[in-house]
Amino acid sequence: MRERAIKEGATKERAMKLRVPEHIQRIAPYVPGKPIEELEREYGIRDSIKLASNENPLGPSPGAVAAIQKAVANLHRYPDGGGYVLVRRLGQHLNVRPDQIVLGNGSDDIISMLSRVFLGPGDEVMMPKSAFLMYEIMAHCDGGACVHVPLKELGIDLAAMAERLTPETQIIFLTHPNNPTGAPLYREEFEAFLDRVPRDVIVVVDEAYIEFLRAENCVNGLDYIDGEKPVVVLRTFSKAYGLAGLRIGYGVMPARVAEVLNRIRQPFNTSLLAQAGAAAALDDVEFLEKTVRLVHEGLDYLHEKLSRLGLKSYPSQANFLMFRSPMPADDLFEAMLRKGVIVRSMRSYGFLDHIRVNVGLPEENRRFIRTLEEILR
């Protein structure tokens, strides 16, 4: 009976009449880096390494893992929807008030909440081109129109963005350091930009990679959340804290903005395990320091080796770097994949001949360079 229903299902589904709104039909789904197991199956490879999703090569914070193991005993309970303990711990850590923090199921969730709250049909969302793809997807979900402002020397062109402001501009997304180029935002330019932004435009500073920043005179988004402009800072436990699979991030913002986001936030959007793990990760200072050291050493190594191969890589303040490929990016990606090294072609970001690679363990970085050498030969 059930088998017959499954067989007939495909035909019936085709006959189904779904009214998908026009703006949703236009969305191209986000294509995440495939899980390592799937790629190994698909390509018949083994012992591959993944340097494609800017994850932490050291694994998760051990402090977080211990706290999660302890919290498992309470899984029959709903989590604390407001994340009382974590929010207060974050408040202390960042020196902000608890009512300025909104927790999310990854910082993606905060991007989604901002779009849902502030965007209606015809509203404009401004972002650099290229930028993290979720900004555009979320904007389209909520009927917003995207305004893309080209990068300047691979950095965000704040002066050009200020020129493109219109009465319809509702949200501006800035990534600091930027993904995929790794360029930071500098304080002076950002402040000049903020001066030109009207008081009713949300300025999002996405600091997913802020822990890796080394350059001086750069923005710290938290310095701007107490001003007249609605600045929202996004941060995540997915990168430096090694908790991408746990799904937890947060936004720091004026309390008035937090209050409206909380109205539409799913009541239990962050799990009990995520809250426990994140709070413990903040205390695991040793792990954070080890991660940052590893990333800085890895970046220096990769820059040096790529340059010796005659490949231009861009200075990066994040845990990844982008370099120019001597062949179409998709071809190099494919060739590396066949040898078990998974990187990211930047074609979907509009860089047809660029590859992004994140810093791995030292032996993974060496294998990446060795594989690249073999292919180029």
Ligand SMILES: Cc1ncc(COP(=O)(O)O)c(C=O)c1O
């Ligand atoms: C710039 C940027 N923002 C946000 C995110 C999403 O992070 P999360 O895992 O917290 O949703 C990423 C993840 O790759 C990112 O690169």
